[in-house]
Amino acid sequence: MIPFQQVLDAHRDAVWRVCVAVAGRDEAEDAFQETWLSALRAYPRLGEGANVRAWLLTIAHRKAIDVHRGRARRPIVTDRLPEAAAPPEPERDDGLWDAVRELPPGQRAAITLRYAGDLRPVEVAEVLGISDDAVRRRIADGLKNLRLEVQPA
Amino acid sequence: MSRLAAPTTPPPADLLARLAARAAEEGLLDVAYARVDSPLGPLVAAVTPAGLVRLAYEDFNGGLDVVVEDLAARISPRVLEAPARLDDIRRQLDEYFERRRDRFDVPVDLTLARGFGRRILEATAAIPFGETRSYREVAEAAGNGKATRAAGNALGANPIPIVVPCHRVLRTGGGLGGYTGGVEKKETLLRIEGVLL
Numbered sequence: 001m002i003p004f005q006q007v008l009d010a011h012r013d014a015v016w017r018v019c020v021a022v023a024g025r026d027e028a029e030d031a032f033q034e035t036w037l038s039a040l041r042a043y044p045r046l047g048e049g050a051n052v053r054a055w056l057l058t059i060a061h062r063k064a065i066d067v068h069r070g071r072a073r074r075p076i077v078t079d080r081l082p083e084a085a086a087p088p089e090p091e092r093d094d095g096l097w098d099a100v101r102e103l104p105p106g107q108r109a110a111i112t113l114r115y116a117g118d119l120r121p122v123e124v125a126e127v128l129g130i131s132d133d134a135v136r137r138r139i140a141d142g143l144k145n146l147r148l149e150v151q152p153a
Numbered sequence: 154m155s156r157l158a159a160p161t162t163p164p165p166a167d168l169l170a171r172l173a174a175r176a177a178e179e180g181l182l183d184v185a186y187a188r189v190d191s192p193l194g195p196l197v198a199a200v201t202p203a204g205l206v207r208l209a210y211e212d213f214n215g216g217l218d219v220v221v222e223d224l225a226a227r228i229s230p231r232v233l234e235a236p237a238r239l240d241d242i243r244r245q246l247d248e249y250f251e252r253r254r255d256r257f258d259v260p261v262d263l264t265l266a267r268g269f270g271r272r273i274l275e276a277t278a279a280i281p282f283g284e285t286r287s288y289r290e291v292a293e294a295a296g297n298g299k300a301t302r303a304a305g306n307a308l309g310a311n312p313i314p315i316v317v318p319c320h321r322v323l324r325t326g327g328g329l330g331g332y333t334g335g336v337e338k339k340e341t342l343l344r345i346e347g348v349l350l
């Protein structure tokens with residue numbers, strides 16, 4: 001098997017983008033760490049010829065949803081003062097990915113994996129366990145919904 | 154079909170270092186490695202939880218990637234670059250090369266050697282700084298004084314040069330003998346230790 005460091009190097013950015021897209025910038029770090037730890041744990045059992053990026057983004061997508069949901073449920077903890085942290089980089093596309101997070105789960109997942117994870121539609125189908133046609137439909141519907149939100153008539 | 158631009162915020166600079174630390178805490182970091190500079194050229198140092206397992210002359214071994222791939226194949230694919238975990242060995246090597254240290258205080262993991270070869274390396278590790286032994290003496294200490302060629306092979310395959318001091322093993326007649334990585338390195342090490350002028 002190739003050294004895990006090389007897997008990290010090859011897919012780090014795609015995993016990060018999916019974590020940011022699904023969980024938002026503030027929670028992306030937790031999702032990122034949990035994703036890679038989970039992958040590292042399971043790595044020796046990964047089969048020959050597995051689609052490594054699809055496998056990683058499956059984990060990332062799930063972890064990012066968990067982190068995002070968990071934070072939404074928990075009350076704000078007073079010792080996490082935003083002023084104590086370094087100000088985050090200004091993100092030009094905050095609004096757009098905020099809007100993606102508001103989409104129905106199926107469309108949100110397909111769009112995130114396709115455009116943040118850089119997976120081909122057939123790989124998105126593999127990650128989500130649905131047909132290629134279903135992927136294209138969800139992406140098309142999601143993009144339609146986004147245009148409605150981003151460019152109001 | 155239109156395209157969405159992916160989120161552009163890059164990951165924070167220390168995120169990967171923190172990942173390696175978390176992996177170690179969770180017992181998932183089977184092999185941690187880092188590049189270490191030295192007067193003998195760049196080295197690749199690697200540790201397992203049991204200790205220093207590899208110290209490779211990077212240029213002689215075909216580059217960092219080759220060394221790391223070899224570790225993944227021979228020990229475990231759970232290999233991560235983790236410079237912080239190599240800080241202690243890096244500091245001790247610096248001190249040795251500056252002639253401020255004559256004994257390495259690091260646990261050593263000889264898992265890459267087996268049987269007679271491992272006994273050869275254990276006997277070699279017992280040779281004190283500034284002293285030398287012959288191939289025959291080391292073979293004897295390992296339990297078979299006639300196996301000088303096997304001793305030479307085991308030393309040539311030493312996975313942890315410098316720290317397991319195969320440079321202190323010379324030909325019985327007094328000739329230097331060989332050194333994987335180039336005999337100039339052996340000369341430099343013996344000069345540092347005051348064996349050669």
